[in-house]
Amino acid sequence: MNGGWEQVAALCRAAEQDLAGLTSVIVEQIRRELGDYASVPGDEHRSAVEGQIGALLAGLAARRRPSALDAARAREVGARRARQGLPVELVIAAYHIGYREVWNVLVARAEAEDPTLAIRLLRLVNFAWTWVQSSSAAAADGHAESVRASQAATVELGHRFIEALYVGEAVNEETALLARALAFDPDAAFCATCTEAAGWDGPSLEHLREQLNRRGSAYAAVRGSVLVIVSQHDGAESVHTARMSELLGERPIGVGLRRKGLQGAAASIVDAERSLTVARRTGRLSSFESDWLAATLMPHRHELAPVLASDAGSRNPHLAEALAAYAQHGFSVTAAGDALHLHPNTLKYRLDRWQQLTGWNPRTVDGLQRSLLSIQLY
Known part of the structure; x- marks a missing residue:
């Protein structure tokens, strides 16, 4: 190597010799700055960081760009973090923190060893940035793939759950298993909400599901011409209806009674669909609790026409x-x-x-x- 590169490479190899200590510092810093990383098991986190930083230092010492194997490892880390519930922005931020700490260590050691070495270390900037970009991009790809797979699985489970409630299979053990897989408590109270299905495409429906699950367990699915939401919440009914209005906007909305258990969930869907028929005519949110009589009679309006x-x-x-x-x-x-x-x-x-x-x-x-x-x- 020319131009004093051997000193820079030696600096990287020396840092690699203290990989365990450097890893501990980085893991501690990530967990301090990104509190959600507390959900990642400590040993697994240290192992992942040690592998990433070890590959980085070896690559910098050899003036080597990230390999396909390095990218594959980063994708696996990103996928794992997605399964652990961490958002992709935190995963990328963790990579940046790790590489920042490595750079700070290299600069500090270079200045202590030879001030001119710190200047020569600047030659590593482009290589270091290539590692940051490649690794964080691969991790983001892995995260996205895992999220898509998880969402597809959730959609399949959710549709099976809603269909089971519609066709009278609420008492089946499989329906209870589906409920638990969707983070519902099968024995707790459920509340259904219905609105028009028009306008709910894939992205908007997925966004709605994300919003719903921020305040309890919920699942939304389009069935025919109706968007059906089944949810569990601890708040007052007035708070729940206000939340539905906020999320669903200026649409006719029917809200069912809060009923206990999976059979209650099925009954609440019936409540909500009946209330929706009232909401379509009044142009406002209709809850079965307040409009139960009109909602119950609406399917018989033609029979009742002679008297009403x-x-x-x-x-x-x-x-x-x-x-x-x-x-x-x-x-x-x-x-x-x-x-x-x-x-x-x-x-x-x-x-x-x-x-x-x-x-x-x-x-x-x-x-x-x-x-x-x-x-x-x-």
Whole structure:
């Protein structure tokens, strides 16, 4: 080697002799800067770092670029980190920390041995950067391959799970195994949500699954014209429905009751699909807890048309609004008027006008019930 390269190579070989100590420093630094690495077993982490740094120092000493074997090892590390749940950006950051620490050690030893050696060490910059780029890129590829494989497996399990709930196999042991594989507790409470399937392609559906699983266990799948979400959560129902609205946007949304066990999950899907039929007509989120009667009767709307059908609500939305306020405020004309900023006489007139148009007296239980159901169903 010319131009004093032998000294630089010797510096790298000397650092390689202290590989165990250097590895410990790097592993400690990675775990200090990247807290999520605590999930990686210590011995396995040290072994991986030692292999990477040993190959780097040997390559720098020989002025050799990363080989196919070096790339394969980095891909395997990236895949392993993906299986351990680490995001790819942390994996790449760990590589950068490792190579940074190696460079700092080489510079410190060069300055202590011979100040001019530190200058000659700059010749290694391009080689060192090649190792950083090659290794981190290979690790990212391995990570991505593992994530894709895991996602494909999860999609297969998820679709089998949803289908089992639909076809009445909730009590089967295989369905319980599928639930556990998807991080569900088969004996805990489930809640289903349904919306329109249109617009949910592969990437958007995968993004939705990621968002859902940040706050509990959940799985989303398209079945026919409906997007079905089955989830487990510990929060209040109001928090859950608000979360669904946030994630699903301006779409009709039906939310089922929170029901216990896998049979409960299947029943909650039925709740959610029935509530979705109400949401499609009202243009708002519908929960079975609040709209259970309309949701249950919606499949029978044609049978019930002779006793409930009327276009009075759609033709006179202000009358429908008055009816809803009257029902929601204790059947008090004064309270309903205050809620709508109307004089009590005005609200009374609207109730009377509704009775004239429909023949249903909203001041009676039967008349009010028919009126509200007619607005919701027709």
